[in-house]
Each structure stands twice: as C-alpha cells, then as structure tokens.
Amino acid sequence: MKEGLGVQVDRISGALSGRFKIPPPPTIAARLIGNNQISFSHFRNLESRPESSAPPEREEGFVLCASLTATRFSRVCLAGRAQSVLQSPGEAYLFDLTSQYEISLDAQFDNVRFQISQAAIDEMAYEKGIGRVGGLHSKYFGQQDQILHHLAQTILPVIENTSAVTTAFVEYIALAFHDHVIYTYGGVRKGGQAVGGLSPWQLRRACDFIEANLAGDPSIQALSAECGLSTSYFTRAFRLSKGMTPHQWIIQRRISRGKSLLRDPRLTLAEIAQLCGFVDQSHFGRHFVRATGTTPAQARRDGRSRG
Structure with a gap:
C-alpha cells in the first residue's frame, strides 16, 4: 500500500526530531514516480548540547546537507571514523543512509537537508534512458557545490511557507536536484539526450x-x-x-x-x-x-x- 506524501513527510520530520533532539523541522516533499519521493527539510539546531545524535534507521538512500552558516562540529563519525568538521556555506555534505553516522550536538547549525532514496534515483534515471546509478559518492566530505547551495536558497522559503507556491514548482526543484546529483555524485556522464x-x-x-x-x-x-x-x-x-x-x-x-x-x-x-x-x-x-x-x-x- 502506498504511504501518503503527508505521512512520509511527517515520518521524516519526526525521525529527525528524535535523532537530533530538535523540534520537528519543517519538511516538504515531491513525488514524481510511484511512491518514491525527494524531501527537503530546514534542518537546524539552535541549542548546544554535550551529546551526539542517534544513528539513523538504515535505508537505501542518501542525504545531502547544504550549509547556510559556518559551523564547527567537534565530532562527526562516519562509518566508525571520527573527525572534527568545519562546515561552510557553499559546501555539500553527503551521507549514505546504509552506513551508520552521528554528529556532535554541541554546535548550532543551519542547513537545508535533501533526502532521496536509491529507488527514486534509479526510476527517474530510467525515465531519462540512463542505466542504474550505482549510488552517490563525493570526492570528499564537504566538497564545494554552489549549485546545491543555490537550490537550497531557492527551496528554503518554500519549506517555510508551502502555501505560497504551486506543487509544480516543488516538483521542478526536485527534478533539478535529481539531475544535479546523478551527474555530480552518481558518476553519470552528461550526454546529448535529445x-x-x-x-x-x-x-x-x-x-x-x-x-x-x-x-x-x-x-x-x-x-x-x-x-x-x-x-x-x-x-x-x-x-x-x-x-x-x-x-x-x-x-x-x-x-x-x-x-x-x-x-x-x-x-x-x-x-x-x-x-x-x-x-x-x-x-x-x-x-x-x-x-x-x-x-x-x-x-x-x-x-x-x-x-
């Protein structure tokens, strides 16, 4: 049975609230194919705490965070490897949801969070005549990505006031995001699709x-x-x-x-x-x-x- 889009949005927002001990972040989503969606959240922490986030529920999908402000995390643990991270605007932080990760909550941060499932990546790529995209991979954690940064700035006012735009606009941003990630992080070569x-x-x-x-x-x-x-x-x-x-x-x-x-x-x-x-x-x-x-x-x- 298909899960309603509103139910999926509430599930994502509630999970982020529980894992990061923050109020449920405003979240919107677009469903372009079947039951697969792309979600956008205004993901921020306004209160420093001497603890870490809970690990995510494992699923076949990816998260990209576009930072809106400069933030230093004392500890970010990815696949068992811990490091400190200085997060800067214009940089993208890719998380694979099949791997365990956690971040320290001793820093205040402000991001736009993009989430896409592997199924959505593949089904939308199939529509374009592209074969299966074997996951998303960044050159390094926090690589420069001005396109994602601009997409974040474009979608942010919509996340905060969903009634101000059409569904078609949110879907258009979702399509642009999918195009960007498969070519930038999915290893797909840009071709001359007629x-x-x-x-x-x-x-x-x-x-x-x-x-x-x-x-x-x-x-x-x-x-x-x-x-x-x-x-x-x-x-x-x-x-x-x-x-x-x-x-x-x-x-x-x-x-x-x-x-x-x-x-x-x-x-x-x-x-x-x-x-x-x-x-x-x-x-x-x-x-x-x-x-x-x-x-x-x-x-x-x-x-x-x-x-």
Whole structure:
C-alpha cells in the first residue's frame, strides 16, 4: 500500500526530531514516480548540547546537507571514523543512509537537508534512458557545490511557507536536484539526450488541463500523465515549447484569469484570488504586481475609468 506524501513527510520530520533532539523541522516533499519521493527539510539546531545524535534507521538512500552558516562540529563519525568538521556555506555534505553516522550536538547549525532514496534515483534515471546509478559518492566530505547551495536558497522559503507556491514548482526543484546529483555524485556522464518540444496535441492537452485546474494545484506528474510522457521529459519539452517552466506558465495563466475576473464588479478581490488558485488576496496581489507593475485594486479602478 502506498504511504501518503503527508505521512512520509511527517515520518521524516519526526525521525529527525528524535535523532537530533530538535523540534520537528519543517519538511516538504515531491513525488514524481510511484511512491518514491525527494524531501527537503530546514534542518537546524539552535541549542548546544554535550551529546551526539542517534544513528539513523538504515535505508537505501542518501542525504545531502547544504550549509547556510559556518559551523564547527567537534565530532562527526562516519562509518566508525571520527573527525572534527568545519562546515561552510557553499559546501555539500553527503551521507549514505546504509552506513551508520552521528554528529556532535554541541554546535548550532543551519542547513537545508535533501533526502532521496536509491529507488527514486534509479526510476527517474530510467525515465531519462540512463542505466542504474550505482549510488552517490563525493570526492570528499564537504566538497564545494554552489549549485546545491543555490537550490537550497531557492527551496528554503518554500519549506517555510508551502502555501505560497504551486506543487509544480516543488516538483521542478526536485527534478533539478535529481539531475544535479546523478551527474555530480552518481558518476553519470552528461550526454546529448535529445528532447524536442511537445507535439501540438500534447501541448493543447497540457494547456487545457492547466486551464481546467487553475483553481486547484496542477502537478507536473498529472500534466505529464495527460501527455503520456515521463515527468522529466515533459518538463524539458514544455519549456522548449512555451519558453518557460510549467510553474511559470501556471502563474501566468492565473494572472490572466485574474485580469478577466477583475471586470466583474460582483466579485471581491479575495474571491478572485480563490478562483484563480492563489492562497489568498495577498498572494494574488504579490504575483499581480510582479507581473503587471500595478495592484489588482488599481487595475480594477483603471478598467472602470476607461469603461
């Protein structure tokens, strides 16, 4: 039986809380294939303690931590070998969940934690026409990885406020993370995987599906299924066809629908926001100003004066 995404997120957050003796860290996840997910946690310790973390439950998967602040750990024990570690922003710390590890809790730290299972690595690689990826390996513990650092900075506000973005955005970051780790840590050679744009019927079906579900939260997984494509292929093909990601297109169409609904004086701004799929009136307003340079209220007034 498949475990719900929310249940998986709560399980990861609860396990981190217990192992590191911290409040349950905010955690989100994307499921792109089957029951396999990629999770993101704002993983931090704000109180120094003279003890170490508990060892993780053994599973086939990997964790990458992107440090947001400089931290010195007096003891990090990996596979029985202990060392002190100076963690710096821009560095990536890879943990294999099949091996035992623990860290000292005498330091305050602030990370974005990425977790991916071996099954997710392989199934998504298979979608790309790549053979099985034999695990992830870093050159050394704490290697420079500016791409992961930027991904961490991008996903951090989403972890703290999940209602502010679409499911498609979280899935897009998950796809980008998977691409990055298989080439950087999985030993996969970058090849010339040919990806064309969507066919006319696929593009029409994807856009129609988005229009029909604007008030909800259309996901890349659902869109790719409508077109009979894998999530990774669909995302690349959609961007080639439209010149933007599915998430960007969804926001653009929501703004367009909002402009149309502003002409109806019977609708409040809060009602328009809900009909367009925004969380609330404030969320609608922020995106509207970003796209048009004016507020929804001003746009409505301007439309009335022109009328």
